[in-house]
Amino acid sequence: MDAAAAADLHLDDIARLCARGHRAWLGPVYLTPLRDPDAVAFRQEVFADLAAPDLRRALTAFSEALRAAAGQADHARALVYRHERNWWLAEAARTYCVAVADVLAALHRAAPRSRALLAARDALQAHAASDAHVALAGETASVTAGLAAVRYRLEITESALTVSRADESPDFGAEIIETFARFRQPGAGALPVDVFRTSDMNTVEVGVLERVVRLYPAPFAALDRFAAHAGDCIDPGVAALGAELDFYIAYLEAIEPLAAAGLAFCLPTLTTGAAGFDAAGLVDLALACKRPEAARHIVTNDLAVRAGERRVVITGANQGGKTTLARAIGQLHHLAAIGVPVPARSATLGLAPGVHTLFERRDDDVLGGGLTADLERARRTVDALRPDSLVILNELFSAATVHDALALSRAVLARIEASGARCVVVTFLSELAADPDVASLVAEPNDAEPAGRTFRFARRPPDGIALAKTIADRHGLGYASVRERLAQ
C-alpha cells in the first residue's frame, strides 16, 4: 500500500501503534497486503489459536525471554573482567534454554491447530532434542548450580576486606528481628534503605572475587570451560520465530484495551470471485485507538453491499461521519488482506489486496493547479487498478463548480469501474447515487436534535433537501448561523 493511501486511511497510525520500539521492523509488514487467500488463512489460523489466553501469554513470554537473552549476551560482550563476563554468557544461555523449554511445554499443553504454530512446535521440538541443545542446557544448568552454591565469609573493616570459607554462624539479622518481634505493629512500611550499586563490578568486588576463586576454584574452572566454546547460544531460527510472533502479539496488544471496553473483533470470511461485502458493528479502528477509554461509546455501523454494486455512494450532512465510514471500509479491506482480526462483529468480503485512495487535497486553492494535480493522481491510480482493487474517493473535485465536479466525477468513476474495481465515494453530489447498480448510504438524521448527528448510515436514496442544506452549511450559510453572524 502506498504511503499516501496509508495516511489517508489512518492505517499508518495503526501500524505505528503496533510497531513500537524494538518492533519497528514490523511497520512495513502491517502495510503490505497479501495476494494469496491461503496466505491470509495461514495468518488467521494463528490468531484463532491465540484467542486462548494461556497460549498467548506463553508466546509473549517466549518472545520477551529471547530478547532478554540477546540483551544479556550483548551485555557480556561489553565486559572486560573474565569471571563477570562469563557469568553473563552463562545467564544468556540459561535464559534461552528456559525460554525454549517453557514455550515447548506451552505448545504441547495448548494443542494449537494453525499450520504455523504446529510447524513451530515441531521445529522447536527438533531443536530442543538436538545433541547441541541438550548439551548446552545440561552444561548451563550445572555451571549455574555450581556457582549458586558458593558461599564465603567476609570480614570488612573500614579499610580492608578478608575473604575466608563460610562457616555456619547464626543469622544476626534474624535474631534482631526476633528480639523486637513483640513490638511489631501491623501494616509494615516500605524498605527504609536505598542501596546504591555501580552498574558493573567495581575494583573492590573484583578483588573479593579473585580471593573467592582461590578458595573455590572448581565452579569457576567449569565456567571458563563453558565460556570457551559457548559462542552464540541463540539459534537464529528460534530468534526469527520469536521476532515473527511479535506480528501477532503486537496487534493483539494494540486492540486489547478496545476489546476490553466492549468493541467486537472477528476474523473475516474471505470469498472468491466478484464479491459483495457486509459487515456488522464496523468502526474506524484508528479512531477507536486514539481514545480507547471512550471505545464503549463509539458508534458502529452495519453495511451490506451486493456483488453487483460496484459503486458505494455515501452522502449526508457535514461532520456526520461520512469520511470516517469510508475509512472504516478501507481499513476493513486492508486489515482483512493482512490476515488480522477486523473491528466488526462479523464480516464477509472478497480479498482486496489493492486499496487505493483519492482524497481531496487542500494544498492549492488555485483552481487550475488543484484540479490538475487531482486528475494526475486519478490517472495514476486508475492505471494501477485491478478487478480486485478497492478505491476510496473522498470529496474529490470539491473545489470545482457542481456542474464540473459532476462531469469529472462521472468520467473518473467510469474509468475506475471499467477496470472492474469497486469504489466507495464520499460526496455531496447525490446524482452519483442515481445511476443503476449503486449502493447509496445516507447519514441518518437525529430526530431528537435537528442539528445533531447520529453517525449512523442507512441504505436509501439521498435526500435532496439535505443536500441543499449540506451545501449551504459548508459555507456557513445555514439559517441559524446567518442570524448569529448578522447579530455580531
Next chain:
Amino acid sequence: MRPGLLFADDADDVFRAIATAADLNTALGLSGPAADTADDLGLPRIWASMAHGDAYLEGVAQLVLATPLLTTAHIRHRQAALTDFRANPGAASAIYRLAADAVEAERRIWGAGMRNPELVMSRAIEVLEVFLSALTGLRRLAAEHADGFTSPAFTVFFAQLEADVDDALLATARGQLADLRQRTIHVTAALGVGNRSGRFVLHRPPEPGRRLRARVQAAALRGQTLQVLLRDQNAMNTLAEVRAQAIAPAAAALTQSAGHILAFFRRLRFEMGFYVGALNLERALADAGVAVCRPDPLATGSTGSSFRGLRDPGLALATGRAVEGSDLALGDAPLVIATGAGGGTWTLLRAVGIAQIMMQAGMSVAAEAFTADIRHGVFTHAARDEDGSLVRGRLDEELARLSAIVDAAGPDSLVLLNQSFASTNEREAAAIAHEVIGALVDGGVRVWFATNLHQYAADVSVGSPWPVLFVRPQLDAAGESTHRLVAAPPSPTGDAMDLYERAFGGAAEEPDRR
C-alpha cells in the same frame, strides 16, 4: 504490644493509622455535615478545654470525639479506665509524659529521612537506646503503681508491659546494640548477578576467645585480605558501597524495629492524652459549677432515654458559670419537639448532642444523671449565622444542607433540627416538615426539633403515628424564659404577642371589625 487503653479489642482500624501518624492535623480532615455539626454544637470550645493549651491534645480530642464508640461494652471499658485515671492522677500523668518524651526524643535525633544503610543503622541504634530507657522507665512506673489501677484497660496494659519488657529482653537488646556498634562487619555472602557478592547474612562479631584464634590464623589469611589505601578515594568509595550492601538487610530490620516501638509510644501518648484531656474538661466544668456524671449507655434502639440536670458544657465554659439544667424522660418517644421563644431550646438541643457525643467517647457528661441509647452519628441542622440568631436563609440553601445530612445519616442516627424550614411561610414549612421528619423517624432516626412552627406542632400533637415528647422553656417568676426545659404541650402562639407587649408597653389594640 499495643496499649489497648481506648479500645478493648482490635476493632480500631480507623485509629491505627491516625494515632500513629506524625502529624494529626493532616490525618483528620472533617468536612461536610460532620464539620457543620461540630461547629453548631460548639465542639471547638470543648476541644480547647480538653487541650488546655496543648495543640497535640486538641487533635486527640477532635479525633476521639469524631469516632464514637458503638457498643456499651466499649463505652464501659473506657469509663473504667477514666475512673482509674481520676483515682491515680500522678501515675497516669507520668505515663503520659514518658510516652510524649520518648516520641519527642526520637524526633530530635538527626537523620530521620536518610536512606544510606550505615547512617540508618547508626541512627536506629541511637533511637533504640532511647526507647529501651523509656521502656525501662515505663516498667518501673508499672511496678510501683499498678496496684492502684483496677480497670480492665490498665490491668491488661500493665500485665503486658511486665510480660513483654522483661530483664531478658532488655539485656539481649542492649547486647545486640553494642555488637552492632562495632565497625567491623562480619557477613556471609554468595554469588549473585554477574558473580557479584550478594545475599548477605550478617553475623555477630566472634567472641573474644575466638578472636585469639583468629589472630593466629591472620597470618595465613594475609593473602586473602584486600587492603584499601585510605588516600585512594575511589577505592574507599567502592569499599563503602560493599559495606553498605552488606549491612543493608540488618539496617532495615533494625530501623523497622525502632519504627514499631515508635508507633507503640505514639499510640500510648495518644491514648493517655485522651484521658488527660477528659480530666482537664471535668476540672474546668467543676470550676464553673457544672455537675458531671458517668452516663449510662443503652443498646441502640432501646427506649427509656432520660436525664437530670443536663446542661450545655460549652455555654458554661464560655460564661464561666452554670445555667439551670433540664430534667426530661423520653420514654419511648423517638421525636422531641421543643417550642418557645428565647435561645433555651437550642441550648438544650446542643446539650443533648454534646452529651451523646461525650457519652459515646467514654467521657463523663455535664448532667447529674444521663442515660441514652447508642446512636450512629449525631447531626445538626441550624441557620448559618455567626451570632447564632435566626436568619431567614434561602429555602434551597437550607434544604441542600439537610439533604447532605440525609446522605450522611443512617437509620440509627440522632438529628437535631434548630428552626429548620423557617425560611419559608408556615404552611409550606409545615408540609415539608411533615415529609422530612416523618421519613426520618419512620426510618429509625431519633429527632429533636426546636421550632416555632406552631401549625406543625399542633398537627403532630393531634395525631402522629409515634409518641412525641413536647417540651418548652420554664418561665421564671417574672415570666421570662429560663434555660430549664420541661415537658409541656406546645404553646398556641410563639409568645410573639408577649414580645409585642414588652416592646410597645401594652396589649395590641383590637382591629376595628367592620
